[in-house]
Amino acid sequence: MSKLDDQKILRLLNEVTGRPRGTDDFVPLHEPRFSGNEWVYVKECLNTGWVSSVGSYVDLFEEKVAEAFGVKKAICMVNGTAALHIALLMAGVAENDEVIVPALTFVASANAITYCRAIPHFVDSELATLGLDPDALDSWLDEVAEFRENETFNRRTGRRIAAIVPMHTFGHPVRMSRLLEVAAKWSIPVVEDAAESIGSRLNGNLLGGLGLVGATSFNGNKTITTGGGGALLTNDIDLANKAKHIATTAKKPHKWRFYHDRLGFNYRLPNINAALGCAQLEQVSEVIAAKRHLALAYEAAFKDIEGLRFVVEPEHSQSNYWLNAVILDDPSARDPFLEVTNEQGFGTRPCWMLMNELPMYRNCPSSPLSISQSISSRLVNIPSSAYLGLKFVKSSAHHN
Template sequence: MQKVVEYIQKIYNTTEFIPLHEPRFIGNEKAYLNQCIDSTFVSSVGQYVDTLEQEFAKYTGSKYAVATVNGTSALHISLLLAEVKQDDEVITQPLTFIATCNAISYIGAKPVFVDVDLDTMGLSPKSLKNFLENNCKLINQQCINKTTNKVIRACVPMHTFGHPCKIAEIKEICDNWNIALVEDAAESLGSYYKGRHTGTFGKLGAFSFNGNKIITSGGGGIIVTDDEVLARKAKHLTTTAKVPHLYEYVHDEIAYNYRMPNINAALLVAQMENLEKFLQSKRELADIYKDFFATLQMKFVMEPIESCSNYWLQAILFDNLEQRNQFLEYTNKNGVMTRPIWKLMNELEMFKYCQTENLENAKYLEDRIVNIPSSVRI
């Protein structure tokens, strides 16, 4: 463990505290922020919001993008646009950040948990298929859970640490069962599966620009879709459903104040300009870690087959929970921030009564995965 600490200190050329992931502001961030301030358009209307949405759609290969205040709000709106309603059910993975299940719960829907794949750490198409075949039936083109008699309206896979799950296979299964596919792509900007950017396989995809993401505006999120009607509806719902008018305040439905401020968008436009450089640095760091950990007991987590990962958070896999805990304690006490993977969602108090499939792989990973420092090195 001492060897690992010393090597990471060497990589980052410091013996000071090394965070798990910190942002890099090396471009036009200050210039664009100043321009935004000078324009006085610092709230939810301005040229940087428009520019961000256009550039992000172009980068991911989606037709439309709608900026939001954070990734959770992007996922919440995406689920609403996928017609998820109160008392519906949404299939997702138990190995994810809490925001995935929070967004489902905001609607009054309930998560159903199926297992993940060991190689992707994301939702397993095999587990999804088995669950649907064993527990569900199609009635009037609706997927009905035979155990609860509830409609399974959507499926939300998450691309864990930027490693794409088998999203094309998941989409095929969802299409066969008339289930809306909504991608939680919060962590996977710059990641591709079979040559296609994550977040673009489903009806909608949601990304995050939290302070620890590969590019950031401090907070922020974005919705992508190829459906013009859904894109317009997303923009309407995220701007309090205000009907355009020269001066009147008219709102035509209950909606949300979820639009990204122009001042945050200014930061992101500058960050987007260096995204490729950040991705290159991440991949170089992954290669360094791969060679180093090949000589040690723990295993470095590589991108899955047919994928190009952004390596947002680098991860290692231990043989057992005891080794994992010893490593976490030693590194954090010696100035190198490391973190375990999330506690399984079905083990949390608010989700422990949710229906689950066999979660053997998720539990295996929960006990063994650790994230190590992953900041861009420039």
């Protein structure tokens, strides 16, 4: 690893993750933890036959998800991408609109926009949060946007800019207060991509419900999981009811008649997945505490390592540290870092390719992306499973 002490880094990874020295046990990047009532609740679904999109666990899980995100309503769906798709539709995104989204994000953020037959419009991120930079966005809109009849349009393309989608990267909060100021200035609704940020807070406020509508994910690699799943999040009850209707094939309730009053989607979360989610949510505080303790251990371990720095939560925030990350000083050291760590049994990975570098999004509108390019070329995620941090939680409790 160029300019990095690979043996020292491997030794620290062994120490923090608790892998016995000399073993070849693989430490994955992230894996789910099932240590509560998962078997009990799922077995109940199997015993009763309520395994599909109707059942008591769906309603209970939606109540618990809304509570976990501090919103009035959560509508659970088959995955986070589906939830984001419906959230965008609820915000009024329509065909041929543009939607502001960071170039540094998982592809689902851009894909959900495309499912609306809209066009992603990429904006730069900032190093402090790894998320969309509100100041860069404001400057960019000053350059390319204009008001027409109380809506914002891209002067260069003539298309309406219908929404802004901030994504809280690895659980670290975007500067939402400033972003909401920019959105209000331009009269653009905010659709919050909280796929990675359950339990994260900014100025004491939970993420996911700070915009008009939000979306989260319960995929198998997330902080808690339903196997596959997601949820739309909102404080607007009418919007939530409309979202639920559209996500349930837009079928009007009736004892036997099949009448669908508009185009809908078969996106509702099955009861068996919701049962798993209910058990997972019962442990979410413990899981986040373990992940935060793991992050503190990494921060301490890497503080004196030349050539890299551990990514810490932004100011005025409390991150769930969904994925831990280091940023290397030298981009040329990234691939050797990945090769050595993976060869030695640690599941590390690079950041996502920028969206504008993918073939289907190369021609989309974009601001200058110098910070996003820098982060993408230098960031590496390191093992982040909750069970790796449990020993630190127990040690802290013992000392207290």
